[in-house]
Amino acid sequence: MAPKVLESTLVSEDPLSYENENVHTIYDEIASHFSSTRYKPWPVISAFMSSLSTGWVGLDAGTGNGKYLPLPLDHPTDIFTIGLDRSIKLLQIARTAGEFQQTREVVWGDILGHGWRSGIFDYAISIATIHHLATHERRVQAVRRLIESVSPHHGRILIYVWAIEQDELSKRKITADDEAHSDGKGKDVIVPWVLAPQKGAHKNSAEPQVFNRYYHMFAKGELSGLVHDAAGGLDIDVGPPPALDEPLSPKRGVEIIQDDWERSNYYVELKCWAIPELLI
């Protein structure tokens, strides 16, 4: 069956109300069904979680059903991840994420909020979350919050978002083939979610409900563009730390370690660095 082209959409009202109606309300309605389809951690993310140092504490910004909170599976208690999400229904599931129903640390909040101590986390991940923010400025702000929340000296960040370029296994297409999408701005689309009739409902009476979720599908280079915009606003360099023989005036930076596409997603891995004098 040919992939279905997703309906484009225009964010025509104030972004907070738009997101409330087209993202938050919907996740609260579909939470348990959604959670049952999101259980397999992706390899790049698992590898990232396994590479973190003992004693590290991190933030999962947009934790959803908490599937990354139990990682890494082979040495889970070496690190501690706090899950933040906007959906109380998903958080109630995230609270006992993992095989042994252990209590997880979860917080009901907004990824654009700033209640955490600056630079306190060693790592932050944000998987399939930033693409639900309805304006470019809000998406930049989300990346800015991630950078602010991690250590300026060693903070590591991993961000995943949905890509315009979907792979062959995906059931959806973002544009018809003859549409150019090289402007780097990405596309705003509606992605339907079909909620099957609940168990116990009479077979013939219940109609499946369709929920239309808002997504901003990212274009190639757009995610690293957000990193540049976010860092610029914080007066942080983007690039590798300066060589030791260069003059060392106080400076903060973030290096883009990976910038790639995997299974219909764009992702970036970031590493923060700082020239010490600034940050005693």
Place this chain on the structure above:
Amino acid sequence: MVRLITHNLLACHFRDVQIELREAEFNPEFLKGFMPKLEWKALVDAARQLGDTTLPLEVPEMLDDEFLKNLHHVLLEIHVEEGVMSCPNCKHDYPILNGIPNMLLAEHEIG
């Protein structure tokens, strides 16, 4: 299940709490790695607010097993199921219900 590890990362005060104790796996290497982050006084104060007086007022020079076990218990085994966290900076109260703190700010406070 807000634990003191989260509270310390947020820097708020607790009020009107109901707590539950739940065992967690003891990992001394994690604790030693995590300790430099802690606002020690805030942790000790919060622990006392919740009825635990096992932590010393200052970080000891030697991190012996007994100290680490007390720290483990305070950070990871005391779950605040109901209560309020009060932020001295923004003067906002964050309710905790079924162990989940509500950190949503009024729209105008997100900036």
